[in-house]
Amino acid sequence: MTGTPALELRSVHRTYGFGPSATIALDDVGLTVPAGRFVSLIGPSGCGKSTLLRIAAGLEEPDHGEIRLHGVPPARACAAKMIGLVPQSPALLPWLSVLKNVTLPHRINKRAARRRERITGSGERTTNAPDMRQLLVKAGLGEAMDKLPAELSGGMRQRAAIVRAFGLRPDVLVMDEPFSALDEFTRESLQDQLLDLWDELKTTVLFVTHSVSEAVRLSDTVVVMAPRPGRIVDTIEIDLPRPRNDRLFAERRFHEYEDLVRDRLHSAWHREAA
Amino acid sequence: MSGVREVGEVSEMTVVDARTEHATVGRPPVEPSRYSLRHPRSRIAWVRPAIWAPFVLMVAVLALLWHWGAEKLPYLLPPLSDIGHSLSSDLGYYTGNAMVTLGEATAGLATGFAAAFVLAVLTSELPPLRRAVMPIAVVLNVTPLVAIAPALVVAFGFGPTPKLVIAALICFFPIFINVSAGLRSVPQQVLQVYRTIDASRAELLWHVRVPNALPYLFAALRIVFPLSIVGAVVAEMSAAGSARGLGTAISVASSMNQLPVVYASIAVLAVMGVLLLLAVTLVERRVLHWHDSAHD
Numbered sequence: 001m002t003g004t005p006a007l008e009l010r011s012v013h014r015t016y017g018f019g020p021s022a023t024i025a026l027d028d029v030g031l032t033v034p035a036g037r038f039v040s041l042i043g044p045s046g047c048g049k050s051t052l053l054r055i056a057a058g059l060e061e062p063d064h065g066e067i068r069l070h071g072v073p074p075a076r077a078c079a080a081k082m083i084g085l086v087p088q089s090p091a092l093l094p095w096l097s098v099l100k101n102v103t104l105p106h107r108i109n110k111r112a113a114r115r116r117e118r119i120t121g122s123g124e125r126t127t128n129a130p131d132m133r134q135l136l137v138k139a140g141l142g143e144a145m146d147k148l149p150a151e152l153s154g155g156m157r158q159r160a161a162i163v164r165a166f167g168l169r170p171d172v173l174v175m176d177e178p179f180s181a182l183d184e185f186t187r188e189s190l191q192d193q194l195l196d197l198w199d200e201l202k203t204t205v206l207f208v209t210h211s212v213s214e215a216v217r218l219s220d221t222v223v224v225m226a227p228r229p230g231r232i233v234d235t236i237e238i239d240l241p242r243p244r245n246d247r248l249f250a251e252r253r254f255h256e257y258e259d260l261v262r263d264r265l266h267s268a269w270h271r272e273a274a
Numbered sequence: 275m276s277g278v279r280e281v282g283e284v285s286e287m288t289v290v291d292a293r294t295e296h297a298t299v300g301r302p303p304v305e306p307s308r309y310s311l312r313h314p315r316s317r318i319a320w321v322r323p324a325i326w327a328p329f330v331l332m333v334a335v336l337a338l339l340w341h342w343g344a345e346k347l348p349y350l351l352p353p354l355s356d357i358g359h360s361l362s363s364d365l366g367y368y369t370g371n372a373m374v375t376l377g378e379a380t381a382g383l384a385t386g387f388a389a390a391f392v393l394a395v396l397t398s399e400l401p402p403l404r405r406a407v408m409p410i411a412v413v414l415n416v417t418p419l420v421a422i423a424p425a426l427v428v429a430f431g432f433g434p435t436p437k438l439v440i441a442a443l444i445c446f447f448p449i450f451i452n453v454s455a456g457l458r459s460v461p462q463q464v465l466q467v468y469r470t471i472d473a474s475r476a477e478l479l480w481h482v483r484v485p486n487a488l489p490y491l492f493a494a495l496r497i498v499f500p501l502s503i504v505g506a507v508v509a510e511m512s513a514a515g516s517a518r519g520l521g522t523a524i525s526v527a528s529s530m531n532q533l534p535v536v537y538a539s540i541a542v543l544a545v546m547g548v549l550l551l552l553a554v555t556l557v558e559r560r561v562l563h564w565h566d567s568a569h570d
Contacts, residue, residue, distance in 0.1 A: 057470050078472040085470040087463035095485050095564040104481060108473045148564050168471065 004071045006172055006204035007033040007056060012065030014051055014230075024229035025051040026062070031223065031232065035070075035171075038198065038205045040215035041223050042261065044269065048230025049208045050176055056206055057083055057174045069172055072119050077172070080119050081105075081112035084170030084203075086178045090161040092149040099145040102164040103132050120171060132167050139163050139193055155186035159193065166197050173198075173205045179214065191217060195244060212265070216257045217244060224261060226268035233268040236261060352533035357541065360534040367523075368542050374518040375510065376546060378434055379502040382441020386498070389442065390449035391491075398457040398483070399475060415447040419505065423512035432513050441505035445498040452494035456487025489565045492558040499550040503543060 014026040025048040033039050041049040054060040055067060058074030069077040077083050092101045136145050139159045149157050158178055165173055179187040191214065198205060209215050215222045216238055224234040238257055240248065248254050337354065344351040361368060397404035419440055426436040460482055468478055510521025520539045527535035 054466075057466075059466055059469060078470050081471045083470045085467050087466055089461070089463050091461060091463040091467050093464065093482065093485070095488075105468075105471050108468065108477050108481065109471050112472065150564065150566075164467075174470070 004035075005032045005068075006035040006037070006070060007031070007039075007206060008066075008068040009052070009056065010066040012052070012055060012067065013063045014048070014055065014060070015063055026055070027229035027231050029065070029230070029232055033204060033206065033221075035204050036202050037220045038207065038218055039221045039223060040207045040209055040219040041225060042209055042212065042215045043225030043265065044227055045210070046227035046230070047225040048227070049225050051230065052225075053174055053176050053206060053208050056172070057085055059085075070120055076115070076119070079109070079112060080116035081109060081168055082116055082119065082171040084165030084168045084173045086158075086161050086165045086173070086175040088177050088180060090149065090154075090157040092157060092160055092164075094149050097146050097148060098141055098152070098160050099132065099136065101149065101160060102136065102167050105164060105168055106132075116171075132163070135163050135167055135197075136160075139197065153186075155182055155190060158182060159190060162190075162194060162197065166201060166203075169201060170203055173203050175205065175207045177208050177210065180210070187214070192245070194218065195242075199243060212258050212261050216240075216254060216261060217248065222257075222261055224264045224268065226265075226271075234264045236264065349533075352537055356534040357538045360538045361541070368520075368538060371518060371520045371523050371539070372542050372546060375503065375506050375520045375543070378437035378506040378509070378519065379441050381434070382438045382443075382505055383445050383498065383502040385438060386442035386445030386502075387449055387495075390446045391453055394450050394453035394457060394487075395479065395484075398454055399479070404454075411447060411450055414443070419444050420508050420512075423509050426509070427513040432517075436513060437506045437509035437519070440509040441502045444501050444505035448494040448497045448501070449491065452490040453487050456490030457483045459490075460486045489562055492554065492562060495554050495558075496551065499554050500547040503547055503550070507543065 009029055009031045012026050012029045014024075016023050016025055023046075029048070029052060031039075031052075041052060043049050051060065055062050056069070056074065058078045067074055069082060072080075074083070092098075093104070096104065133142075133145065136142060139162065141156060141159055141163065144152055144156055144160075149160070152160070158181075162175075162178065165175075179190055182190065195218065205218075207215075207218060219238050222236045222238060223232055224236065225231065226233045236257070240251075240253060240257070340351060340354055344353045393407065397407050422443070423436065423440055426439050430436040430439065457479075464482065465478075468482060473481075506519065507521035507524075510519040511525050513522075520543055523539045524536050527533075527539065
């Protein structure tokens with residue numbers, strides 16, 4: 001199924017409220033993401049990036065427009081467990097150990113495997129259930145496996161949430177500002193680990209952020225959005241080598257990309273103000 | 275990072291680890307201080323007079339006041355020694371009646387609990403049912419159950435049934451309201467995670483909503499366990515012809531001016547209430563070991 005894009009949105013509209021107080025969260029948004037790409041959505045608050053993400057993940061319906069994940073609408077993708085969600089907070093269940101938290105999704109909706117085979121055409125990904133213990137060790141949670149979420153630091157909890165989503169081997173991984181509540185050191189270490197895991201599983205990622213350097217560091221493509229009405233103003237391909245490690249920060253090209261994204265955000269902002 | 279640590283050291287190390295989080299990958303996290311500190315401290319707490327002395331002093335003062343009051347006004351309070359004598363000489367009478375009352379209370383509690391829990395689950399899953407049931411439940415709650423008791427005695431006779439019904443009714447509302455709140459208070463982002471993998475309502479209920487409601491349930495049980503005794507006693511007192519139970523014992527004894535028996539029965543009821551509360555607390559610590567309330 002190489003020809004079908006992992007994610008495709010066509011003229012998606014979403015308005016909140018009625019009459020004069022209505023806000024247009026998304027106005028005629030179109031986006032095509034080929035499989036295996038890491039795409040970030042960036043923009044000021046109110047630009048509809050989170051709405052776009054929720055619509056892509058099947059958590060919200062658009063007013064009109066079309067959404068396809070590997071050729072199927074979000075509801076079918078959810079039913080086939082093709083989507084992994086990492087929300088802003090870790091959203092772990094406080095009564096389950098870390099290991100049980102990350103394995104619970106495997107015990108839910110077991111019929112999804114067959115549906116997924118029919119859609120993506122390969123049962124390969126789902127037949128060998130990933131060894132969650134191994135994945136936890138890889139994420140640095142080997143010692144924390146049997147602990148309760150309350151016994152972990154914020155960074156470790158968010159890592160557990162990422163492992164939970166990766167463990168599904170999702171066709172599309174959807175992340176909604178997953179690092180925004182963390183301190184800078186923790187955030188950078190988690191970005192590293194996210195890239196490590198992603199490198200291994202090569203899934204398509206839709207990543208919402210409001211940090212320019214985070215977007216440039218992680219992504220293949222940065223989608224710049226602007227508010228009132230929420231829309232896509234630019235799409236910037238980040239042509240930096242991978243793996244991207246700490247040395248990247250010292251590189252001039254990294255900062256050029258940062259400046260470029262910042263510049264596009266500003267010009268969208270000023271055009272609106274004018 | 276061994277298991278044995280100095281008390282003062284722990285909190286300091288927690289701070290250090292939080293700051294250098296990125297460097298501690300793969301190392302065991304420092305346990306929050308409550309796990310290492312609270313238990314040893316609470317165990318030694320009862321050795322220190324500063325902890326128990328105020329309570330003992332208060333009891334002594336109350337006993338003195340009681341003694342003084344009983345001497346001045348014999349019809350206000352019986353002497354404590356008479357109560358003790360009545361308790362020790364008729365122990366079988368009190369325990370026998372206590373078991374009757376306890377049986378009615380726990381049977382009512384079990385009934386009320388089952389009804390409230392099932393209805394809470396149903397109403398949380400079916401909003402129209404919730405809108406139908408909730409107003410009735412609220413009206414039931416504000417109706418003084420003492421007023422219903424005589425009518426139930428007329429309806430069900432002097433046997434255990436009206437006592438069970440009153441105890442069940444009194445237990446129903448707190449459990450129903452709390453469990454309903456617990457089932458519906460799952461954080462939005464948790465629900466979103468499980469919605470993206472298309473978890474069924476039954477799966478969501480079993481794996482997420484019901485465990486989430488457990489702390490709420492136990493908060494209700496702490497209220498309702500002692501309340502169930504209130505229900506049973508009220509029903510016993512309303513049924514003029516009933517023969518057994520501490521409520522009956524109290525109304526019979528007070529009609530014959532046997533104040534020591536009245537207060538001995540009241541003391542037994544109080545002890546029963548304390549024991550029930552203790553039982554709930556023990557079970558709660560077991561079941562809710564993951565919840566903050568278990569560490570208070």
